[in-house]
Amino acid sequence: MFYNRILLKLSGGLFSGEDGSGLNFSAIAKIADEIIAAKNSGIEIAVVNGAGNIFRGRNRPPTFDRIAADQIGFMAGIPNSLALLEILNGNGVDTRLMSAFEIPGIARKFDPFKARKLLQEGKIIICAGGTGEAFFTHDTAAVLRALEIKADALFKATDVDGVYSEDPEVNPTAKRYDTLSYDEAIAKNLRILDQTAFTLAGENALPIVVFKWAPDSLSRVLKNPSLGTIIS
Numbered sequence: 001m002f003y004n005r006i007l008l009k010l011s012g013g014l015f016s017g018e019d020g021s022g023l024n025f026s027a028i029a030k031i032a033d034e035i036i037a038a039k040n041s042g043i044e045i046a047v048v049n050g051a052g053n054i055f056r057g058r059n060r061p062p063t064f065d066r067i068a069a070d071q072i073g074f075m076a077g078i079p080n081s082l083a084l085l086e087i088l089n090g091n092g093v094d095t096r097l098m099s100a101f102e103i104p105g106i107a108r109k110f111d112p113f114k115a116r117k118l119l120q121e122g123k124i125i126i127c128a129g130g131t132g133e134a135f136f137t138h139d140t141a142a143v144l145r146a147l148e149i150k151a152d153a154l155f156k157a158t159d160v161d162g163v164y165s166e167d168p169e170v171n172p173t174a175k176r177y178d179t180l181s182y183d184e185a186i187a188k189n190l191r192i193l194d195q196t197a198f199t200l201a202g203e204n205a206l207p208i209v210v211f212k213w214a215p216d217s218l219s220r221v222l223k224n225p226s227l228g229t230i231i232s
Helices: 025-040 066-090 112-120 138-148 182-187 195-203 217-223
Strands: 005-010 044-049 095-099 124-128 153-158 208-212 229-231
Touching: 005 025, 005 138, 025 044, 025 066, 025 217, 044 066, 044 112, 044 138, 066 095, 066 124, 095 112, 112 124, 138 153, 138 195, 153 217, 182 195, 208 217
Parallel strands: 005 044, 005 153, 044 124, 095 124, 153 208
Antiparallel strands: 208 229
């Protein structure tokens, strides 16, 4: 299966490497290498990254307002985006940062038509700032941006090799799914993406490939999506 254009969703944890939090520039350089290799194979790539290495809204105190937590989360993802942008550009790969909200001198407001044009010109797009609205996660933002740029599929990088019925680190006998429908993912309450993201993807028939992030994993799963779990 060949993909012409993809949206790559990266967890914030990948940006901290083994440090567990903050920015690890060696780990980010490895992310850039994977993206560059995929781009050099002829694939157009847009990226959405999370912010878990800096801030996790679910860890907020009980009295902390959800809207404020989501706003912090969207802002927290921007350092990851900027670091990846700098390393990609530093490697001679023309990369542009677009955000759900304009950041003067740093990022223009996301424009799907401009983004598609830049992708066609061979540039990489990093989409920051989530959806710009509270109550929507970076996963939902990834699905939304994938639809807006007319991506062939959403590729979600995780620390496991696909979608499981339960956390395989907690239950070694958890079932791994080779394929799933959107309805099955929602009915089984599988938390690899949030339910809003699954619903939006299903309503618009956007395929999702969930795979384990490792050296050369992106290039390999692009050639053989069955290395991960395919949701369609």
